[in-house]
Amino acid sequence: MHALRRASVTTTIPREAAGSDGDEALAPQLLVRMHDIMVRARCLEERLIRMNKQGDGYFWIGGPGEEAFNAPLGLLVHKGQGPQFDYLHLHYRSSATLLAMGADPVDALRQMKSTASDPYSAGRNFCNHYSVRKWNVVPVSSPIEVQFSMAPGTAIANKRAGGKGITLVQGGDAGTAEGDFATCLIWCSRPGLELPCLMLVTNNRWGISTPASEQHGEKHIADRARAFGIKTAVIDGNDPETAYRELKKAMDYVRTERKPFLVEAMVSRLYGHSSASGANFVTDESDCLPLFEKKLEERKVLTRAAMDELRARTTQELLEASKRVREEPQPAGAQIWEHVFADRDLVGEGARSHGPAVPGNGAS
């Protein structure tokens, strides 16, 4: 474990660090499990992209390139409802985290297709905008970084509950320019009132089309947390073994010390920002999946044939699921009036009729 401590204070990214420097090897079963989640998450995102391109969904945004970090994250979550368990303030690239927690990938297809059966938003929101109250996954929203302003609230509840539950909040690198990032650093590190909050910055070096190097002068985003006495680690987020170990270590610290920690993980963005930028595979960034598969093959944990078979089978299953989802009903227009309030379904004022809101439909 000494090497891990060293990794947390190093100023260079320990690329390909896993399995070296005396790190404890992770059990083969865990490696196989992480690989399975990474493959299923990648296949899911590829299916979502395909659905969008084929007209079975209006917009795609997601997490190809973050699987090696997000899969172990989901496995390490203390999952449940209420402040004894972990709260997750995720972003729209967190599909592997959800799958690792046990989410049904078909539900992501439903959200892409805007069906009434979409359990995350009832056909209202973009794909990869999850909400799972029974697992403390708070609603993912499109505005960048707002989750960092909400995280102190759930972290206060975690601390008050007195258990092992912590708050996990995740965003990209570009979003840390928003004031909400500073909010989280300040509110989580008030002297004597430190909060059990693990901040996760998945750094893909992009903000839509703008390279981070043009906009950020700090060497590491994590350095900004150190000014508040917050412990940090800058890690290779393209290596699931490194990610698992570093996340475990950071979580253990936050769970035990009830103080904040920030992990900055260097990751890739393999299909661009979103469908708005084409959602085409990029070839000039590291792809965590073949990198990991090469290691698994070399160490004889999995055979090439077995891995190829898993990917082909998952791709086929999701293709068939997407055909079934296509037949599921869309929400009715009148359902816009549902869930405006938790205790009443109709907006009341301003709602001139209970029927579908169709302009020029004689509503007056």
Add this chain to the structure above:
Amino acid sequence: MATVVQAIRLALHVGETRLGVTDIFGEDVGPPLGGVFTQSQGLDKAWNSPLDERGIVGTAIGLALAGQRPVAEIQFCDYAFNAIDLMKLAGGICWSSGGDYNCPMVLMTPVGSGIRGSLYHSHSFDGQATRLPGWKIVMPSNPLDAYGLLLSAIVDPNPVMFLTPKALLRAKAGPGERIPGEPDDDRALAKMIDAPLGDRSKWRPEWPDVKDHFVPIGKARTCREGKHVSVITYGRMVPVAMQAAGQLAGEGIQAEVIDLRSLHPVDWDAIEASVRKTNRVLFLNEDTEVTNFGEHLLRRTVETLFYELYAPPRLLAGAHVPGVGLADSLERASVPQLDQVVVAMRELAGHQA
């Protein structure tokens, strides 16, 4: 008899002792100050936050999502504008998650002019607040309603914005507006719950045994009945309208004054019944007049009650200028004044069927 600010403090005390309020927080909300208007003095759950409105609203959302019962405060609504997208998120949590989550939080903020607050302590917020679907918006004009609306806001399962008219914070209760259980003598109440000047580190309030009194959200109050003209108003303009109605009574004009108390959901039934009765209506508030909440009510009146009207319905509101100027002449020119209200009501009442 309690003032509005004492009524708020009593409601927060009831909230933290009987209704499960876990956090009362914001800038200078905790000890030693207990709020810039003294509204949170002596409360056990009150704490000071960093000077960060986005953090205040965001943390309240997080607390609410985690099953806590937060009451957060933005010190002046003039400083709430940088947190509007977080308010928008709070209002959208239940809807965007298809009913998976709800967000039971109260956001208190003082609004309006009347304390010589210059550009950035005089803003109104009703226009912005009512543009945030998913929020309930309430605004009391007297101590009893402040107490009762805040209790209702605290137990509501949705985000509720509690707008307090700054100019009325020291207003005392009128006849029939006594909070059940408060002492009869207002000096006795002040001695019990107002923090002393100077060192207050050893001070503890002595809370009176105030009783439950829930003013339902969405219910207006008829402050004065009349048959010649209706004034539909809220907040600081309620006592102004009452004064105007008193003056006009001497001229034989019987004005009806309705205090909406809730802006969303609004008590349309009360507005409609009053307009059907008087056939003449003035909407009155102090927010800037362009895209004003009163315009929305006026639109509904025209669309649904047009043939009931004996006179063109009117809106009297603040001037659409960037701020309320500090000089007395500037403030008087910016927000509706008693004489203007009297003139508008008299003119409306003069229209015959």
